[in-house]
Amino acid sequence: SAVISQKPSRDICQRGTSLTIQCQVDSQVTMMFWYRQQPGQSLTLIATANQGSEATYESGFVIDKFPISRPNLTFSTLTVSNMSPEDSSIYLCSVNRGLVAFFGQGTRLTVV
């Protein structure tokens, strides 16, 4: 398994502002993943963060909107930029052990 600490756990933000979410893992991992979980919808992969290289974004997600940092093998941040109410969602950090994903507790974001 993996212990993943994510913060903040929740936040309410004004539209047009940005929020940075932090993710800390208890052991070194090559890849860290960021997901979005919207009400009633599947978890959607936003991007894969590799240490020492640019993040790889999935279709529909762009770096300008969701910049990601990966400064070392146990830490990553996801920024939600220029937020709108449509960005209200749960954002989850994840790492794999083999092919099985383990998740942080999530960040519940509300944009008003």
Added chain:
Amino acid sequence: QKEVEQDPGPLSVPEGAIVSLNCTYSNSAFQYFMWYRQYSRKGPELLMYTYSSGNKEDGRFTAQVDKSSKYISLFIRDSQPSDSATYLCAMSPNDYKLSFGAGTTVTVRA
């Protein structure tokens, strides 16, 4: 058509009942199948993990995979109020990218 379909429920059952959850999928390349449980305001936690077709049992939980029908199931026997959660199916071909169902919300009434 979504790659993974899961009935969102909600599903409400009395304590002690059998809970039956299922997902269908369209990608025949999927080989690894997982069930996650997510309590309110928590991240998903792995419940069951199976490879290819067949059954797997772990305590009160049984996971079934029928690749010929592209259908997976999770059964919870002797359900308890603590089983009240959202259950997500997930699957993968042979790499790290998982495809998730939308989740089924289950309530077990005491």
